[in-house]
Amino acid sequence: MEDNQSFLDLQVDDQAAINLHETSKWAKFLAVAILSAMGLVTLLFVAFWSSMSSAFQSTDDFDERNANMLKIVVAVCLIIVLAIVVILMMFLLKGANAIRQAVKHKDPVLFNTGLGHIRNYFAMAGILSLLGLVFKIMTFFLQ
Amino acid sequence: MEQDNRSSDLFNEMSIDGMGKQYIRSIASWAMVMVVVAVIGYVIEILDFLRDKPSDGRRVEGFGGLTEAMGNSSAFSVFFGIAIGLLINFFLFRFASQAKAGLDGHDQWKLNSSFSNLKAYFMACSIILIIVLVFMLLVFVVVGARFGTM
Numbered sequence: 001m002e003d004n005q006s007f008l009d010l011q012v013d014d015q016a017a018i019n020l021h022e023t024s025k026w027a028k029f030l031a032v033a034i035l036s037a038m039g040l041v042t043l044l045f046v047a048f049w050s051s052m053s054s055a056f057q058s059t060d061d062f063d064e065r066n067a068n069m070l071k072i073v074v075a076v077c078l079i080i081v082l083a084i085v086v087i088l089m090m091f092l093l094k095g096a097n098a099i100r101q102a103v104k105h106k107d108p109v110l111f112n113t114g115l116g117h118i119r120n121y122f123a124m125a126g127i128l129s130l131l132g133l134v135f136k137i138m139t140f141f142l143q
Numbered sequence: 144m145e146q147d148n149r150s151s152d153l154f155n156e157m158s159i160d161g162m163g164k165q166y167i168r169s170i171a172s173w174a175m176v177m178v179v180v181a182v183i184g185y186v187i188e189i190l191d192f193l194r195d196k197p198s199d200g201r202r203v204e205g206f207g208g209l210t211e212a213m214g215n216s217s218a219f220s221v222f223f224g225i226a227i228g229l230l231i232n233f234f235l236f237r238f239a240s241q242a243k244a245g246l247d248g249h250d251q252w253k254l255n256s257s258f259s260n261l262k263a264y265f266m267a268c269s270i271i272l273i274i275v276l277v278f279m280l281l282v283f284v285v286v287g288a289r290f291g292t293m
Contacts, residue, residue: 115166
């Protein structure tokens with residue numbers, strides 16, 4: 001009876017294993033690409049830190065004090081965004097790696113761990129998108 | 144004995160236990176939230192684009208030309224962005240709906256199809272990210288060359 005139940009239960013069959021393997025490969029690629037892009041943005045920000053004030057002053061009517069203030073605000077925003085993106089992408093990376101290994105070794109515990117990380121990734125992305133929507137609605141009605 | 148081994152190899156698939164099903168259900172729910180939020184966001188974006196904007200009332204105190212330049216978006220960029228977003232969210236929607244249907248109806252084919260759609264979602268995101276990064280790199284090179292000659 002138990003064997004029958006297991007036979008009828010949902011499984012990671014060959015087709016699902018291929019799809020999950022491909023999914024984990026693309027998810028890993030996406031996470032690595034986004035982390036690399038964020039690293040590049042940070043490097044560019046550090047490299048152009050000194051010339052940023054003059055760029056702000058030439059773009060807009062800022063005096064030096066306001067330009068420095070804007071520089072600090074931009075730096076704080078970048079650090080916050082960087083922290084959020086790194087946490088988000090680490091969930092995706094860990095999930096992708098765990099699912100890949102689980103499919104390879106047919107390990108259900110590792111598979112659940114991977115799904116848990118992917119769940120965390122989607123939950124965090126969902127909460128961030130909800131916050132974004134609230135901000136969008138606020139700006140739409142306040143304009 | 145040999146018969147037993149052959150039979151265990153035949154059914155040696157990794158089964159999705161209760162915890163796994165719960166995780167997949169949760170992933171599908173959050174994915175659906177993301178799709179709904181994205182679609183509402185696109186509607187607001189279109190409404191915002193169609194709304195009459197006062198041309199001289201957009202200057203924010205202390206941030207004059209910068210905010211005005213950032214706020215002006217062309218029809219092409221708005222609708223192109225929405226089209227790409229809809230394409231990505233279409234895959235996510237199909238993943239979420241098929242995963243839920245597969246789990247509820249014990250339908251292996253639907254579950255497999257949902258994983259295929261999740262793959263397509265990550266693939267589309269990756270390809271679009273690469274295109275955006277290459278475009279940004281080109282813009283950066285052009286701007287850098289322009290500032291270099293000044």
